[in-house]
Amino acid sequence: MQQLGRTFINKKAQSVSAHPSLGRAGPVGAKLLNKGSARRIVRPSAFPYDFSEDPANVLEILREENQLLKETIAEAKVSIAALETQLRTAGVPIPPPEDAPGIMPPAPEDYWSPVLEMPANHEYRDRYGSISAVPGHDGTECFRWDPSLWNFAEHFRYRWRRLRELRAAIQDSEGGLDAFTRAYTRFGLNRGEHQGRRGIWYREWAPGAKALALIGDFNNWTPGDQHWAFKNEWGVWELFLPDAPDGSPALRHRCRVKCRLESAEGRWLERIPAWIKWATQEWNEILFNGVYWDPPESGAPGEIAPDKKYVFKYPRPPRPRALRIYECHVGMSSQQPKINSYLEFRRDVLPRVRALGYNAIQIMAIQEHAYYGSFGYHVTSFFAPSSRCGTPEELRALIDEAHRLGLVVLMDIVHSHASKNTNDGINMFDGTDGMYFHGGARGQHWMWDSRCFNYGNWETLRFLLSNARYWADEFKFDGFRFDGVTSMMYHHHGLSYTFTGAYEEYFGLNTDVDALVYLMLANNMLHDLFPNCVTIAEDVSGMPALCRPWHEGGLGFDYRLHMAAADKWVELLRGRPDGGWDPGEIAHTLTNRRYAEACVGYAESHDQALVGDKTLAFWLMDKEMYDHMSLPGLGPPSPIIDRGIALHKMIRLATFALGGEGYLNFMGNEFGHPEWIDFPRDDSYDPSTGRLVPGNGGSLDKCRRRWDLADSPHLRYRWLGAFDRALMHLDKAFGLLSSPHCATSRADPASKLLVIERGELLAVLNWHPTDSYTDLRVGCNAGGAYKVVLSSDEEVFGGFRNVSKEAGVTFTASPTPHDGRPFSLQLYAPSRTAVVYAPAEWVDPGADLKPHGIAGLGVRDMGPYFAR
Numbered sequence: 001m002q003q004l005g006r007t008f009i010n011k012k013a014q015s016v017s018a019h020p021s022l023g024r025a026g027p028v029g030a031k032l033l034n035k036g037s038a039r040r041i042v043r044p045s046a047f048p049y050d051f052s053e054d055p056a057n058v059l060e061i062l063r064e065e066n067q068l069l070k071e072t073i074a075e076a077k078v079s080i081a082a083l084e085t086q087l088r089t090a091g092v093p094i095p096p097p098e099d100a101p102g103i104m105p106p107a108p109e110d111y112w113s114p115v116l117e118m119p120a121n122h123e124y125r126d127r128y129g130s131i132s133a134v135p136g137h138d139g140t141e142c143f144r145w146d147p148s149l150w151n152f153a154e155h156f157r158y159r160w161r162r163l164r165e166l167r168a169a170i171q172d173s174e175g176g177l178d179a180f181t182r183a184y185t186r187f188g189l190n191r192g193e194h195q196g197r198r199g200i201w202y203r204e205w206a207p208g209a210k211a212l213a214l215i216g217d218f219n220n221w222t223p224g225d226q227h228w229a230f231k232n233e234w235g236v237w238e239l240f241l242p243d244a245p246d247g248s249p250a251l252r253h254r255c256r257v258k259c260r261l262e263s264a265e266g267r268w269l270e271r272i273p274a275w276i277k278w279a280t281q282e283w284n285e286i287l288f289n290g291v292y293w294d295p296p297e298s299g300a301p302g303e304i305a306p307d308k309k310y311v312f313k314y315p316r317p318p319r320p321r322a323l324r325i326y327e328c329h330v331g332m333s334s335q336q337p338k339i340n341s342y343l344e345f346r347r348d349v350l351p352r353v354r355a356l357g358y359n360a361i362q363i364m365a366i367q368e369h370a371y372y373g374s375f376g377y378h379v380t381s382f383f384a385p386s387s388r389c390g391t392p393e394e395l396r397a398l399i400d401e402a403h404r405l406g407l408v409v410l411m412d413i414v415h416s417h418a419s420k421n422t423n424d425g426i427n428m429f430d431g432t433d434g435m436y437f438h439g440g441a442r443g444q445h446w447m448w449d450s451r452c453f454n455y456g457n458w459e460t461l462r463f464l465l466s467n468a469r470y471w472a473d474e475f476k477f478d479g480f481r482f483d484g485v486t487s488m489m490y491h492h493h494g495l496s497y498t499f500t501g502a503y504e505e506y507f508g509l510n511t512d513v514d515a516l517v518y519l520m521l522a523n524n525m526l527h528d529l530f531p532n533c534v535t536i537a538e539d540v541s542g543m544p545a546l547c548r549p550w551h552e553g554g555l556g557f558d559y560r561l562h563m564a565a566a567d568k569w570v571e572l573l574r575g576r577p578d579g580g581w582d583p584g585e586i587a588h589t590l591t592n593r594r595y596a597e598a599c600v601g602y603a604e605s606h607d608q609a610l611v612g613d614k615t616l617a618f619w620l621m622d623k624e625m626y627d628h629m630s631l632p633g634l635g636p637p638s639p640i641i642d643r644g645i646a647l648h649k650m651i652r653l654a655t656f657a658l659g660g661e662g663y664l665n666f667m668g669n670e671f672g673h674p675e676w677i678d679f680p681r682d683d684s685y686d687p688s689t690g691r692l693v694p695g696n697g698g699s700l701d702k703c704r705r706r707w708d709l710a711d712s713p714h715l716r717y718r719w720l721g722a723f724d725r726a727l728m729h730l731d732k733a734f735g736l737l738s739s740p741h742c743a744t745s746r747a748d749p750a751s752k753l754l755v756i757e758r759g760e761l762l763a764v765l766n767w768h769p770t771d772s773y774t775d776l777r778v779g780c781n782a783g784g785a786y787k788v789v790l791s792s793d794e795e796v797f798g799g800f801r802n803v804s805k806e807a808g809v810t811f812t813a814s815p816t817p818h819d820g821r822p823f824s825l826q827l828y829a830p831s832r833t834a835v836v837y838a839p840a841e842w843v844d845p846g847a848d849l850k851p852h853g854i855a856g857l858g859v860r861d862m863g864p865y866f867a868r
Contacts, residue, residue, distance in 0.1 A: 105851035105852065106851065106852060107355075107851075107852075108355070108851075108852050108853065108854055109351070109354050109355040110852075111851075111852035111862075112357065112729060112732060112852070112854070112862070112868075113354050113357070113359075113405065113406050113868055114406070115404055115405055115406065116314050116315065116317070116403065116404050116405075116406060118301075118313055118314055118315075120301075121300065121301055122301055122313055123301045123311055123312065123313065124301075124312040124313055124314055124315050124316075124400075124476075125312075126316075126473070126476070126530070128529050128530070129528050129529050129530070129531045130178075130528065130529075131176060131177045131178050131524075131525070131528045131529070132524075132528050132551070134163065134164050134167050134551075135551050137160075137553075138156075138157050138160060139156045139157050139159065139160025139161075139163075139553035140153055140156050140157065140160075140553055141551075141552040141553050142156075142545045142548040142549075142552040142553045142554045143156075143553075145545075145548060145595060145596040145597075146544060146545070146594070146595070148503065149503070149544060149545065151503065152503055152506075152507040155507040155511075156545075156553050158513065159513050159516055159517055159520075159553075160553055162513060162517045163517050163520055163521070163550075166461075166517060166521065167521075177465075177521070177524070177525055177528075178529070180462060180465065180466075181462075181465045181466050181468075181469040181525050181529075182466065182469065183462050183463075183466040184275060184383060184466045184467070184469075184470045184474075186201070186203055187203045187204065187205070187236075187274075187275040187462075187466075188202070188203065188204075188273055188274070188275025188276060188277065188383065189201070189202050189251065189257070189273065189275075189276070189277075189292050189294075191249075191294065192240075194240040194242070197242045197243070198242070198243050198247075199240055199241050199242035199243050199249070199250060200240070200241045200249060200250055200251055200292075201238070201239070201240055201241075202214050202229065202237075202238070202239040202240075202241070202259075202273070203236055203237065203238050203239075203275075204229070204236070204237045204259060204273060204274060204275070205234075205235055205236050205237075205274075205459050205463075206231075206235065206237055206259075206261060206429060206430035206435075207234075207235025207430065207432075207435070208235075208263065208264050208430035208431055208432035208435065209231070209237070209261040209262060209263060209264075209430040209431065210261075210262045210263070210264060210266075211228065211261060211262040212228070212229045212231070212237045212259055212260070212261040212262075213227045213228045213229065213239075213259065213260050213261075214227050214229070214239055214241075214257060214258075214259055214260075215227065215257065215258055215259070215260050215270075216251070216255055216256050216257035216258060216289075216290075216292075217252075217255045217256045217257075218250060218251050218252065218255050218257075221258075223260060226241075227239070227241075235459075249294070251292040251294075252292070253292065253293070253294050253295055253296055253307060254291055254292070254293070254307075255291070255292045256280075256289040256290065256291055256292075257273065257276075257289070257290045257291070257292055258270045258271060258272055258273070258289060258290055259271050259272075259273055261430060261431075263430060263431025263432075264430075264431060264432065265431060267431060269430075269431060271426075271429055272288060272289065272290040272380075272381060272424060272425075273290050274381075274382075274426045274429060274463070275383050275463075276290040276291070276381055276383060276384055277291075277293045277383050277384055277392060278290075278291040278293040278368075278384045278385070278387060278391070278392055279291060279368050279380070279381040279384045279387060279424070280387040281370075281387070287423050287424060288368070288370055288380070288381070288423075288424040290381075291387075293391075293392055295307050295308050295309040295393065297309070298311050299311055301313035302314075302397075302400065304343070304393070304394070304397045308393070309393060310393040310394075310396040310397050310400070312396065312400050312403075312476055313400055313404075314400050314401075314403040314404040315403065316403055316408075316476060316478055316532060317359075317403055317406050317407065317408055317478075317868075318532070319408070319478075319532040319534065320359045320360065320408060320867070320868065321735065321737075321738040321867050322661055322662055322663075322731065322735070322736075322737035322738040323359065323360050323408070323534065323559070323600060323662035323663070323664075323737075324357065324358045324359050324360065324662070324663050324728055324731060324737070325358065325360045325361070325362045325410065325600065325662065325663065325664040325665070326353045326356070326358040326360065326361050326362070326664075326665060326667060327361075327362045327364065327412075327605055327606060327664055327665065327666045327667065328345075328349065328353075328361055328362065328363055328364065328666075328667040329363070329364045329365055329375070329376075329606070329667070330342060330345045330363060330365070330386075330389045330398075331365060331372070331386070331388055331389055331703075332677065332679075332703045332704055332705065333345050333348075333349050333667065333704075333705055334348075334704050334705070335704060335705060335706060335707045335708055336704060337699070337700040337701045337703070337704050338700060338704070339372075339388050339389065339700070340389065340704075341389050341390045341394065342389050342390040342391075342394040342395045342397070342398045343390060343394050343397065343398070345389075345398060346394075346397060346398040346401045346402075348707075349667070350398075350401055350402055350405055350407065351405075352707070353405075353407060354405045354406070354407065355725070356670065356721075356724065356725050356728055357725055357727075357728025357729045357731075357732060357854075358407070358665075358728055359406065359407060359408060359868050360407060360408035360409070360410055360478075360534075361402060361407055361408075361409055361410065362410040362411075362412060362481055362664070363409065363410070363411055363412065364376050364412040364606065365377075365386060365412070366385055366386060366395070366411055366412070366413075366471075367379040367381065367382055367383075367384070367385070367386070367413070367414060368380055368381035368382075368384040368385065368386050368387065369386065369419065370419065370421050370423075370424040370425070371419070371421075372388065372679055372680065373679035373680065373681040374419070375606070375610070375679065376412065376414070377414055377417075377448075377483060377484075378417075378418070378419035378420075378421070378448075378450055379414045379418055379419055379425070380418075380419045380421050380424040380425035380426070381424070381425070382418075382426070382463070382464075382467050383467060383470055385475075392475075395475060396475055396476070399475055399476050399477065400476070403476070406868055408478045408479065408534065409476070409477055409478050410477065410478060410479045410480060410481055410534060410536070411471055411477045411479075411480050411481070412480075412481045412483055413467075413468065413471065413480040413481070413482055413483065414483045414484070415453070415464050415467070415468070415482060415483075415488070415522075416453075416482070416483055416484030416485065416487045416488045417445050417448055417450040417451060417452055417453070417484060417487065418436070418437070418450060418451045418453065419450060419451070420449060420450055420451055427451050434454065436451075436453060436454065436457065436459070436460045436463060437451040437452055437453055437454055437460075438452055438453075438454045442491075445487070445493060446495075446687065446688060447493075447495055447687070447688040448487075448687075449687035449688075452487075452493075453488075454514070455488070455512065455514040455515045455517070455518040456514035461518060461521070464518065464522070465518075465521060465522060465525060468480065468522055468525070468526060469525060469526070469529065472526060472529075472530050472533065478530075478532065478533065478534060479526075479533050479534030479535055479536070479558075480526070480533075480534075480535050480536070481535075481536040481537075481538060481561075482519070482522075482535065482536065482537050482538060482557070483538050484538060485519070485537040485538050485539040485546075486538070486539045486540050486541045486543075488512065488515040488518075488519070489511060489512060489515050489516060489519075489539070489541070489543060490510050490511060490512060490541070491509075491510050491511075491512055492510055494540060494541060499540070499541045499542060501542060503544065505541070506541065506542075506543050506544060516555060519537075519555045519556065519557075520550045520554075520555055520556055521550075522535075522556075523535055523549075523550045523555065523556025523557060524550045524551075524556060527549075527550075527556065534558050534559070535556070535557045535558050535559075536557065536558065536559040536560070536561060536600060537555070537557040537559070537560050537561065538561050538563070539560055539561070539563075540563045540564075542594070543555070544594060545597075546560055546597065547559060547560050547594070547597035547598055547599075548596070548597065558598060559598045559599060559600045559660075559661070559662055560593075560597060560598070560599050560600070561599070561600050561602070561605075561664070562590075562593060562599040562600060562601040562602065562659050562660045564589055564592065565589060565590055565601050565602060565603065565655055565659050565660075566602055566603060566604050566605060566607070566608055568585075568586065568589040568590075569603055569604070569616060569651055569655075570608065570613075570614075570616075570619065572586075573616065573619040573620065574619065578643075578767070578769040579769065581752065581767050582747075582749040583746075583747040583748060583749065583752060583753060583754035583765070583767055584747035584748070584749060585749075586654060586747070586754065587658060587744045587747045587754060587756075590654065590655060590658035590659045591658050591742070591744070593660065598660065598661040598662065599659070599660030599661060599662070600660050600661075600662035600663065600664050601655050601656070601658070601659020601660030601662070601663055601664070602655065602659065602663065602664040602665065603616060603651050603652050603655040603659075603665075603669075604616050604665075604666065604669055605664060605665075605666050606666045606677070608666075608669075609666055609668075609669060609673070609676060609677045610676065610677050610678075611676050611677065611678045611702075613676070614676065615669055615672070615673060615676070616648060616651060616669070616672075617644065617648060617669070617672035617673065617674065617720075618674070618675075618676065620640075620643065620644030620647055620648055621640055621641055621644035621645075621672075622640075624638050624640045624641050624644075625641070625644075625672075625674040626674065628640070628641045629641065629674070629709075629715050629716045629717060630714060630715060630716070631714055631715065631716060634714060641716065643769070643832070644672075645672075645716060645719060645720065645798050646792065646799075646832040646833070647832065648672055648720055649720065649723045649792040649797060649834060650765055650767065650792060650832065650833075650834045652723070652724065652727065653727060653763065653765065653792065653834045653836070654754065654756070654765060654834070656727055656731070656736065656737075657736060657742075657756045657758045657763050658742065658744070658756060658758075660737070661737055661738065662737060663731075663737060665724070667705060668705045668706070668707075668710075670720065670721055670724035670725075671709065671710040671717040671718065671720045671721035671724070672717055672720045673705065673706065673709075674706070674709065674717075675702055675706075676702060677702060677703060678696055678699075678701075678702035678703060679703050680696065680698040680699055680700050680703060681695045681696055681698070682695040682697075682698065683695045716798055719796070719797050719798035720797075720798075722796050722797055722855045722856055723792060723797040723856065725854060725855070726790055726797075726854055726855065726856045726857040727790070729854045729857055729859070730761075730789070730790055730836065730857060730859065732862070732863070732866055732867065732868065733842075733859040733862055733863025733864070733865065733866055734759055734760060734761055734838065734842075734859075734863050734864065734865055735759055735865040735867065736758045736759055736761060739758055739759030739760075741757060741758065741759055741781070742756075742757070742758050743756070743757045743781070744756055744757075745757065745778070745779040745780070745818075745819040745820060745821050746778070746779070746819045751766075751768065751771070751773070752766060752767035752768035752771075753765070753766055753767075753768075753773070753776075753829065754767065755778050755779065755819070757780065757781050757821075759865075760782070760838065760839055760864070761789070761836055761837065761838050762778070762780050762786065762836070762837040762838075763834060763835070763836045763837075764776075764778055764827065764829050764834070764835050764837070765833075765834040765835075766829040766830060766831055766832065766833055766834075767832065768831050768832070769831060769832065770831055771831055772802075772828070772829060772830040772831045773828070773829045774828050775826050775827075775828075776826060776827055776828065776829050777816075777818050777824050777825070777826050778818070778819070778824060778825060778826070778827060779817070779818035779819035779820060779821030779823070779824045780813050780821055780823050780824060780825060781821055781822070781823070782813065782823060782839075783813045783814065783815055783822075783823040784812070784813055784839060784840070785810050785811070785812055785813075785839070785840035785841075786810070786811045786812075786813060786825060786837040786838065786839060786840055787805070787808070787809065787810055787811070787837065787838065787840045787843035787845070787858070788803060788804065788805040788807070788809070788835055788836070788837060788843070788845075788858065789805060789836050789837065789838035789842070789843050789857070789858045789859060790805070790835070790836040790856065790857055790858065791803045791804055791805060791833065791834075791835045791836070791856075792833050792834045792835070793830060793833045793835070794806075794856040796848075796855045796856040797856055799833065800830075802828070802830040802833070803827075803828055803829075803830055803833060803835050805843070805845045805856075805858035806845050806846075807845070808845045810840055811825045811826070811827055811837065812825060813825040825837075838858075838859075839864075841860070842859065842860050842863055842864050843858050843859070843860060844858055844859065844860040844861075845858050846858075847859055847860060
């Protein structure tokens with residue numbers, strides 16, 4: 001009776017909350033009809049009320065239903081109390097209600113992604129690895145994975161010698177790579193001692209300056225004699241500011257600072273310290289100021305308090321067997337048209353990511369950038385987290401909470417170029433054109449309108465290597481996605497250049513060996529000191545050995561972004577009718593990657609969501625999304641929307657199954673976010689073409705995420721989100737991404753069929769716009785019984801249930817060879833559907849009805865190879 005009462009009430013509550021008069025589109029969903037003393041729910045097949053009639057009549061009906069609901073609840077309570085009295089009298093124990101405190105079964109995300117529990121006062125501290133010695137070989141160890149590289153052995157030997165020589169020089173001059181990469185504890189503003197006195201050291205490399213002083217709030221922006229620094233023989237300026245006799249520091253926490261220096265030409269310049277750890281822009285000012293960030297006291301582990309140092313509580317999660325990355329941008333993560341904060345992201349977005357089933361987040365635009373519209377790619381302060389979203393301590397709290405939820409945190413780090421901004425950034429810091437960058441034309445990135453680093457410069461190496469370590473050490477980032485690696489590796493930056501795959505393109509005079517050695521050093525340092533660190537390269541060129549370990553002679557990355565996959569989907573959607581799609585061409589693009597070099601596949605990232613491009617959902621459905629995304633029965637049907645939703649799911653499943661050893665999705669794209677990303681901006685000019693780029697009046701309207709669309713029970717976006725969630729949990733259960741077995745047994749351009757084997761799973765995708773196939777024979781790798789574990793045709797995903805796990809049909813694979821596979825089975829493949837079959841012993845058609853179930857997913861328990 002209790003359960004019946006709760007079900008009855010919940011259904012009615014859903015019915016009332018869905019009414020348009022309460023601000024949502026959709027049917028009332030149920031009527032209460034009197035039949036004697038009993039009341040029952042009748043769910044109409046269409047919307048029961050016509051608002052073109054007198055609204056007063058409709059409201060009167062609603063009032064009557066509300067009164068009936070109240071009476072029903074009261075009667076249910078009386079019946080429940082009477083039944084419980086009878087049970088107690090008979091000595092029958094009464095089970096607690098399912099929603100009783102402490103008794104409620106775990107939510108799906110708790111079951112599939114349990115949180116890390118730590119004692120109240122536990123403080124997490126990293127355990128560092130040690131820097132390994134450079135192996136004694138000649139840098140050609142990676143050739144065992146690709147013997148064709150022997151034709152370019154001299155290139156590998158040369159860069160290996162350069163690496164050995166540089167490591168030796170760092171050892172001799174700096175005490176080793178460990179000490180060299182801790183420069184952020186010396187450069188910039190740091191607590192220390194001088195001649196027995198405590199105080200603050202300021203160090204800045206500015207070899208072209210003739211004089212340098214520190215100014216700020218502490219001296220009313222006018223330097224006294226004690227505020228001028230001295231330059232050593234290496235061009236480093238040093239200044240010590242002793243504490244006052246009472247122990248108070250010369251610079252207060254949050255004190256604004258800059259350095260004032262005289263250039264070689266005699267010009268006086270003001271600069272934000274290059275190693276500053278926070279920089280802010282006052283509400284009434286255009287320029288940024290550096291900020292001395294040093295909270296005077298520490299909070300308890302996990303405590304978030306203003307002006308207290310955040311103390312990490314939770315350990316880094318174990319490195320996942322395969323990355324499922326949720327790419328995100330904190331500032332634009334709000335549903336409202338505003339710049340979101342680290343703490344709001346921590347509270348609102350992290351639980352979404354966890355519930356969806358991703359195991360990693362990749363955060364963009366962390367390093368401070370004066371121009372918000374650059375998406376974080378024109379960095380001005382490399383050691384400062386963006387102040388638009390909050391303080392450094394609030395970013396630490398975000399990362400610690402992600403670790404509590406079991407999420408690996410990756411940073412989108414920009415070491416490929418820097419902003420040309422001289423007022424807020426490091427460009428021409430001491431008045432000279434070079435310094436951290438190449439001088440002249442070589443130091444200018446003509447397309448990005450930015451500065452190119454000189455990776456052969458000693459202080460540039462110190463700056464960038466220390467920067468990578470700083471974010472891993474001080475903020476506990478678990479790894480990095482290195483932006484613009486193609487631009488780094490070649491003198492032409494990959495611009496106006498087509499890579500055909502010929503090895504001469506990778507190892508000729510166009511290659512910047514200094515950049516390659518820097519990347520090897522960065523991966524050497526990160527993987528040695530932080531053994532579970534993950535590094536990902538954004539490279540479109542396909543550089544061989546990019547993802548082989550540095551100690552083999554490779555560049556040392558763990559993954560390469562599979563950028564060709566997203567380009568292929570846009571190519572198909574932009575230029576070909578459905579009948580022109582070739583499953584073989586799709587499969588070739590998705591699997592065309594280097595042997596023994598892991599990739600992160602993706603159907604679309606932030607690149608496809610920015611103004612100037614379109615998301616897959618927009619390519620598929622375009623303006624139809626604005627008027628036809630209501631559920632069937634709530635609006636006119638649209639074949640465009642039906643096609644778009646079907647292909648959106650199929651594209652994701654194909655990419656997930658074939659595209660790599662990891663997977664990435666940009667936030668909101670999982671549910672088909674209907675609009676592009678447009679940051680607030682004024683009119684500007686394209687630096688590469690000189691064309692006018694109209695602005696948007698500084699609007700934030702398109703610089704946010706419409707989570708309400710995904711959450712609405714009356715819109716089709718939730719179908720796409722549910723499918724994405726089921727796909728992520730399918731990998732948790734079966735380990736698709738990490739499985740070494742990956743094959744396509746059929747990719748037929750005539751029938752439009754694509755049959756994929758990944759691990760123990762068999763996926764059948766029918767891309768044909770109209771033709772369905774009955775009794776279709778499909779080859780497979782293993783015999784035995786199979787069942788549907790995931791189907792894009794489930795009702796919960798917006799399908800038509802032509803193939804559904806709920807049917808519970810068993811398909812037996814017999815030893816009948818087919819399509820080059822030793823076994824085969826016969827099944828039904830409806831048009832525009834993707835169906836995944838699993839060994840029957842691991843399929844439970846009713847799994848999603850259980851408390852920990854994932855909608856539309858038929859995995860028994862947690863599957864045979866569960867891992868987060």
